[in-house]
Amino acid sequence: EEWKERGAAVGVQREIDANGNTITRVVKKGVKDFSFGRTLGEGSYSTVLAATDRTTLKEYAIKVLDKRHIIKEKKVKYVNIEKNTLNRLGEHPGVVRLYYTFQDERSLYFVLDLAAGGELLGFLKRMTTFDEECTRYYSAQILDTIEYMHSKGVMHRDLKPENVLLDDQMRVKITDFGTAKILDPPKKPPQNGDGPNGMSYPEDPAKGDDSKANSFVGTAEYVSPELLTDKAACKASDLWAFGCIVFQLLSGRPPFKAANEYQTFQKIVGLEYEFPKGFPPVARDLVERLLVLDPAKRLNIEHIKNHEFFDGIEWGRKLWKIKAPRLK
Numbered sequence: 001e002e003w004k005e006r007g008a009a010v011g012v013q014r015e016i017d018a019n020g021n022t023i024t025r026v027v028k029k030g031v032k033d034f035s036f037g038r039t040l041g042e043g044s045y046s047t048v049l050a051a052t053d054r055t056t057l058k059e060y061a062i063k064v065l066d067k068r069h070i071i072k073e074k075k076v077k078y079v080n081i082e083k084n085t086l087n088r089l090g091e092h093p094g095v096v097r098l099y100y101t102f103q104d105e106r107s108l109y110f111v112l113d114l115a116a117g118g119e120l121l122g123f124l125k126r127m128t129t130f131d132e133e134c135t136r137y138y139s140a141q142i143l144d145t146i147e148y149m150h151s152k153g154v155m156h157r158d159l160k161p162e163n164v165l166l167d168d169q170m171r172v173k174i175t176d177f178g179t180a181k182i183l184d185p186p187k188k189p190p191q192n193g194d195g196p197n198g199m200s201y202p203e204d205p206a207k208g209d210d211s212k213a214n215s216f217v218g219t220a221e222y223v224s225p226e227l228l229t230d231k232a233a234c235k236a237s238d239l240w241a242f243g244c245i246v247f248q249l250l251s252g253r254p255p256f257k258a259a260n261e262y263q264t265f266q267k268i269v270g271l272e273y274e275f276p277k278g279f280p281p282v283a284r285d286l287v288e289r290l291l292v293l294d295p296a297k298r299l300n301i302e303h304i305k306n307h308e309f310f311d312g313i314e315w316g317r318k319l320w321k322i323k324a325p326r327l328k
């Protein structure tokens with residue numbers, strides 16, 4: 001009863017402990033536990049507000065989703081995907097962390113890390129282009145985060161500078177997991193035909209890793225050719241998008257951009273893109289090995305980390321301790 005009168009709602013806090021078990025704590029966080037501040041931004045089905053926990057004074061970003069609008073737009077699935085993906089990803093410095101979820105009659109609430117710096121795209125637009133040092137720093141943190149996501153069986157599927165947020169120390173915080181794909185390799189090697197609704201899993205479980213036919217298509221400029229040709233997104237699709245982002249940070253524009261989506265798709269499947277004059281040769285080599293039509297021939301994460309472009313980068317924890325280079 002107390003919860004009802006406080007207008008609070010049951011919030012669920014999930015932690016992943018040392019041996020990877022999910023501990024679910026029921027906490028009584030609700031709207032009343034926060035004081036809401038400025039609007040950080042608006043999505044198609046959501047408003048994101050800055051908020052402070054009245055007890056701990058910790059600042060958060062709270063994403064508020066209107067239930068009626070979600071139901072009307074048939075987006076309930078995406079809400080669950082975002083919640084499940086964020087819970088699965090738990091804690092990594094490059095992922096916007098989900099602390100609590102709660103609801104009231106009208107809305108759903110996601111209490112998230114506050115990425116006070118806003119979108120990487122905003123900085124890129126103001127700078128026009130990043131120099132190599134800044135590109136190296138931001139793309140290294142993005143790559144480290146992609147590696148973490150993939151290790152947790154998560155494909156982002158819509159990586160782009162708008163979805164790379166920055167915290168108050170200009171460190172990367174990747175967001176927008178509503179369109180991610182959780183790759184659940186089969187638990188036990190099932191016999192053919194005893195998958196859900198009689199589906200049969202691929203023989204080689206490793207193959208089970210890459211989801212087949214998908215309805216979701218990301219943002220035109222960053223969509224991978226395999227998604228366009230045989231509707232199969234795979235982990236390497238995130239690395240295609242990564243290649244597009246590296247190109248865009250250094251040149252100020254995405255490699256594949258045309259007057260409309262259809263023409264953009266044509267350029268992608270035809271690998272029609274050009275480097276601007278003065279594009280740094282080492283970075284060019286990296287991009288050329290990522291923007292490869294055959295996903296199997298694209299550089300994998302280990303090879304990217306060892307590429308000359310990232311000479312000097314110390315991967316792992318240290319990457320998140322270094323000071324962000326001044327944007328120039």
Ligand SMILES: Nc1ncnc2c1ncn2[C@@H]1O[C@H](COP(=O)(O)OP(=O)(O)OP(=O)(O)O)[C@@H](O)[C@H]1O
Binds near residue numbers: 045114
């Ligand atoms: N954790 C956060 N910290 C700071 N700002 C955020 C955070 N999450 C989102 N924002 C900002 O709020 C805006 C809305 O984000 P939201 O994820 O709700 O919608 P969106 O994904 O941008 O839009 P759409 O739902 O149409 O894809 C974004 O422009 C983003 O810059």
Ligand SMILES: O=C(O)[C@@H]1CCC(=O)N(CCc2ccc(Cl)cc2)[C@H]1c1ccccc1Cl
Binds near residue numbers: 076101
């Ligand atoms: O999965 C959960 O954590 C709970 C389970 C109980 C519950 O009722 N919800 C809300 C389900 C829901 C999803 C979409 C709409 Cl439009 C309305 C209700 C879920 C929920 C609560 C708060 C925020 C998000 C979600 Cl999915």
